[in-house]
Amino acid sequence: MDSHPASLLPGATRELAAFSAQLRFQDIPSEVIARMRTSFLDSVGCCLFGATLPWTQRVAAMVQEEGARPVASIFGCGQKTSVSGAVLVNATAGHAFELDDIHKESILHAGSIATPVVVALAEQTQQRDGRALLTAMTAGYEIGTRIGNAATMGLFFRGFHPQGASGVFVAAASAAAMLGLDPLHTQHALGIAGSQAGGLMAAQEGAMVKRFHSGRAAQSGVYSAYLAQRDFTGITDVLEAGYGGYLSTYSNSPNPERLLEGLGSVWETGKVGYKPHACVTSIHSALDAFSALLIKHKLTPQDIKKLDVGVSSMTFTHCAWEYKAQGVTAAQMNLYYGLAVMGFDGMAFVAQYQEQRLADPQIMDFIGRIEARIDSEIDAMGPAYRHAARVGITTTDGRRFEHEILNRRGSPENPLSHDEVVYKYRHVVQSCLSASQIDRSIALIDKLDRLEDTTELFGLLAAGRVVST
Numbered sequence: 001m002d003s004h005p006a007s008l009l010p011g012a013t014r015e016l017a018a019f020s021a022q023l024r025f026q027d028i029p030s031e032v033i034a035r036m037r038t039s040f041l042d043s044v045g046c047c048l049f050g051a052t053l054p055w056t057q058r059v060a061a062m063v064q065e066e067g068a069r070p071v072a073s074i075f076g077c078g079q080k081t082s083v084s085g086a087v088l089v090n091a092t093a094g095h096a097f098e099l100d101d102i103h104k105e106s107i108l109h110a111g112s113i114a115t116p117v118v119v120a121l122a123e124q125t126q127q128r129d130g131r132a133l134l135t136a137m138t139a140g141y142e143i144g145t146r147i148g149n150a151a152t153m154g155l156f157f158r159g160f161h162p163q164g165a166s167g168v169f170v171a172a173a174s175a176a177a178m179l180g181l182d183p184l185h186t187q188h189a190l191g192i193a194g195s196q197a198g199g200l201m202a203a204q205e206g207a208m209v210k211r212f213h214s215g216r217a218a219q220s221g222v223y224s225a226y227l228a229q230r231d232f233t234g235i236t237d238v239l240e241a242g243y244g245g246y247l248s249t250y251s252n253s254p255n256p257e258r259l260l261e262g263l264g265s266v267w268e269t270g271k272v273g274y275k276p277h278a279c280v281t282s283i284h285s286a287l288d289a290f291s292a293l294l295i296k297h298k299l300t301p302q303d304i305k306k307l308d309v310g311v312s313s314m315t316f317t318h319c320a321w322e323y324k325a326q327g328v329t330a331a332q333m334n335l336y337y338g339l340a341v342m343g344f345d346g347m348a349f350v351a352q353y354q355e356q357r358l359a360d361p362q363i364m365d366f367i368g369r370i371e372a373r374i375d376s377e378i379d380a381m382g383p384a385y386r387h388a389a390r391v392g393i394t395t396t397d398g399r400r401f402e403h404e405i406l407n408r409r410g411s412p413e414n415p416l417s418h419d420e421v422v423y424k425y426r427h428v429v430q431s432c433l434s435a436s437q438i439d440r441s442i443a444l445i446d447k448l449d450r451l452e453d454t455t456e457l458f459g460l461l462a463a464g465r466v467v468s469t
Contacts, residue, residue: 194239
């Protein structure tokens with residue numbers, strides 16, 4: 001009698017590895033390539049802005065002090081380090097201000113991991129063809145998001161941060177593709193990466209380390225691919241193993257069928273969305289519903305007696321904890337703070353999450369008028385609607401207004417256009433790049449699939465003028 005539980009889905013890791021290793025640019029639908037170009041632009045913007053922030057600069061200082069063979073650029077500072085050091089810094093930067101792209105079902109911000117990985121390895125290997133970068137990014141997105149899908153929200157409810165956990169597979173698949181690993185070596189890269197997955201959700205309540213989860217995931221994926229290239233072996237059934245496998249260990253309710261469902265015909269990569277607000281995605285619908293009521297009825301915070309917000313169980317657990325001024329991370333992850341700054345400023349972007357705003361007495365007072373609850377009807381709609389919100393306002397003169405948003409702005413169901421992502425990019429990098437550098441970087445990324453030499457583009461990423469904060 002076997003003492004271990006049966007495999008959740010025999011051969012799943014092998015099949016995903018083969019798909020990733022054998023993926024070619026011509027296999028990827030044109031609309032997915034277009035999404036990857038947009039994701040590359042959005043991710044570069046997140047990385048460049050993130051490089052200006054103190055938590056990223058602490059990581060960069062550590063890497064620079066250690067010293068390493070200078071083959072890959074640290075974005076925005078004009079210096080190079082090892083591939084593993086560069087991705088540690090750059091992926092931390094990409095996730096440094098809650099601006100990075102989001103795949104809803106997997107709860108992954110794949111761009112802030114995959115983009116630094118493919119750029120660093122392209123620099124190191126001198127593989128400068130834009131198509132190679134987009135293909136490797138697609139491999140990382142597709143493999144990582146499918147693994148996140150299969151882990152379900154059960155991974156989150158168990159207390160793991162998907163970015164640090166499932167994110168290692170985004171990085172491993174992207175790195176393996178850039179290194180040209182065959183299916184077997186890619187399988188071992190995934191098997192090595194799975195043993196490095198981590199990241200705890202308690203980090204959202206006031207710690208810098210949440211940003212670092214993305215950097216460590218990227219670095220772990222690079223190490224995994226490098227080791228596999230050297231015939232170092234990993235767990236060959238890392239995803240589906242019934243005992244000690246990724247899904248069986250990290251999730252209390254895995255759905256292994258999501259690993260392979262529609263592989264090659266249904267592209268999870270194409271379901272990536274972008275953020276219009278500089279905060280956790282789960283509260284975006286609530287922010288926009290509240291904003292719509294304020295605008296429509298010409299209300300100010302002083303007009304509001306009570307703000308009632310119904311959200312999913314996931315969002316309630318993730319974001320509706322008691323707000324305390326514990327730092328930028330905590331504010332960006334908190335439903336109450338986000339609604340308060342939306343009420344006063346009409347937006348929740350970079351300026352709203354500066355240290356000097358976090359304990360503003362007006363904001364703290366308004367938070368006392370907000371009540372959040374789990375909406376059973378939203379929960380009944382299933383995981384696809386975990387970002388939905390129903391917002392009600394009771395005014396000081398007794399009027400009542402309500403508005404609901406089921407699909408957040410920026411999601412595939414309610415998308416931001418490419419031009420809107422370009423507008424966001426221009427806004428976030430204006431302190432990092434000159435006007436001409438911004439224009440040129442946009443032009444180069446817009447033709448990334450036709451760009452045979454990315455040297456100029458990489459130079460722009462490396463030389464951004466970082467502003468100390």
